Amino acid sequence: MEAKTETAAAAVAMEEREIINNVMCLLTDPDATPLGAPMYLPQNAGPQQLQQIVNKLLNNEERLPYSFYISDEELVVPLSTYLQKNKVSVEKALPIVCQPQAIFRIRPVSRCSATISGHGEAVLTVAFSPDGRQLASGSGDTTVRFWDIGTQTPMYTCTGHKNWVLCIAWSPDGKYLVSGSKSGELQCWDPQTGKSLSNPLTGHKKWITGISSEPAHLNTPCRRFVSASKDGDARIWDISLKRCVIVLSGHTLAVTCVKWGGDGVIYTGSQDCTIKVWETTQGKLIRELKGHGHWVNSLALSTEYVLRTGAFDHTGKQYSSPEEMKQVALERYNKMRGNAPERLVSGSDDFTMFLWEPFVSKHPKTRMTGHQQLVNHVYFSPDGQWVASASFDKSVKLWNGTTGKFVAAFRGHVGPVYQISWSADSRLLLSGSKDSTLKVWDIRTRNPNEEGVSGLSLGQ
Incomplete structure (x- = not known):
């Protein structure tokens, strides 16, 4: 017992x-x-x-x-x-x-794998096609070029602009590319032939500062896109009609950035310190987001990656009909967004950023501070989990994409950081600086105020 x-x-x-x-x-x-x-x-x-x-x-x-x-x-x-x-x-x-996590992984970045030459002046803007098979570039030599990613060779050189090509944007279905120049005109190009789809689209009085296409889950084939200009206006264009259909007027200074959101509204940021939200059937102003004390330089959406790639994912699947493409794009968008509202981040000359949920409130969800100079570029990671910011204070900062909470600072550049970009699996962050280098940061090994990826630097 x-x-x-x-x-x-x-x-x-x-x-x-x-x-x-x-x-x-x-x-x-x-x-x-x-x-x-x-x-x-x-x-x-x-x-x-x-x-x-x-x-x-x-x-x-x-x-x-x-x-x-x-x-x-x-x-x-x-x-x-x-x-x-x-x-x-x-x-x-x-x-x-x-x-x-993404079920695919990006190959390690350790060296330059190819140099693609051809432009006669500085390359001012580049963009991958939604399916990742082509690259487009715009240059100070007034041309747009298409490149084959598989063979890393030039495909077409598109002429027609009279001044520097400042920005380009693909339609999410990959059927056309829009380019905007310093003289204010827009051109639409067929990526399969390199030929212009219309005469130059005119209406803006100053140079083009941004272009964004209507998402594929809202309308396929993708017919409409919006352009922003230093003249203070944004314009909605219909590629099939080959003309401007709506003018979005209301900003008192230059429009610096524009995004066509997944909920069907357009966001414009301006030097007048405001962000305006527009509906796209009549171009009515539906909300104004205020709070910044200086120019708004950059806008980023939490759903930006799926909006840009539409129905295309890492499998490389091609689609036989616009209806199928629209359905797949809608499924990808809904999966990415989940039950949460679409989020917007703005970066400003006032050294701060704001995290917004525009459909929930006209007031910012949080104010993100820490940069010591102007914030030049903000960008959500493809999975929407992170926000990265580039500043003239020579640093890149990482923030929680849902709460706006500061996570880490990446230091190593010795000049202002102009732009940032994410790998498709949201694991690597690329920054480009006035110091003529690119740096690659691995956010999995991040530590506050420490450099990532052992300070991997690509440049001169």
């Missing part, structure tokens, strides 16, 4: 030790929706074990990759190491956000 009692006591003691060595966790999706009931997990569990648990909870037929976050910090070590380092209380269930 005593032996049985001792055995039972030992079993209870062992169970208590196991509970102490475990931690209660609540796994949630990025929208904070629980994936199941709270559960006890071993403290030695790390990302690899959590991957297996999440895939089992969600009954994924094919094992999908996830990354895990606790209080906006990525979990890259066992739970015990994280808890000890951050002195986290385990009296309550520990929330762990499970972020699905």
Whole structure:
């Protein structure tokens, strides 16, 4: 009898030790929706074990990759190491956000793989086609060029502009490319032939500062696009009608940037310190976003990647009909957006950024401060999880794309940072600077105020 009692006591003691060595966790999706009931997990569990648990909870037929976050910090070590380092209380269930990752990975960046020459003057703007098979470039030599990415060779040289080509934009279905010049005219090009689809589109009185196409999930074939100009107006054009159909007037100074959102509205940022929101059937102003104390330089949408690529993803699938393309584009947009509203970030000469949810409120969700000079460029990562900002203070900063909370600063440039760009898997960030270098940052190895990717620098 005593032996049985001792055995039972030992079993209870062992169970208590196991509970102490475990931690209660609540796994949630990025929208904070629980994936199941709270559960006890071993403290030695790390990302690899959590991957297996999440895939089992969600009954994924094919094992999908996830990354895990606790209080906006990525979990890259066992739970015990994280808890000890951050002195986290385990009296309550520990929330762990499970972020699905791209199922493809970008090749490591270590050197220049090709140099494609041809332009006679500086290249001022470049853009990949939605399916990633072509590259277009605009130059100070007044030409637009199309390049084949597979062979890294020139395809077509398009002439017709009378001044520098300042910006270009593809339609999300890949059927045409629009280019805008310093003299204010726009040209539409067929990427399959390199020929102009119309006479120059005129109406703007000063140079073009931005171009954005209507998303494919709203209208396919993609007929309409919007252009912004230093003349203070934005204009909606119909490529099939070959003319301007709506003029968006109301800004008192130059329009510096324009985005056609996935909800069907157009956002314009201006030197008059405001952001205006327009509906696109009659061009009525429906909201004005105020708060910046100086010029608005850059706008970015949380859904920007799926808006730009439309129905095209990493599989390279081609579509036989506009209806199928529109349906797939809508599915990709809805999956990317989820239940959350589309978010907008603005960067300004006042050294700050604002995070907005324009359909929820005309007031900013948060004010993002930390840069010591003007913010020149802001950009959401393709998965919408991060916001990167480039500033004349020579730094690149990383922010949480949902809350606007500061995450890290990347330093290493010795001149103003002009532009940034993301890899399609949201893991690598590229920055271009006046110091004539490009730097590649790996956000998985980020540390505040430390350089990423061992300071990988590509340049002269």
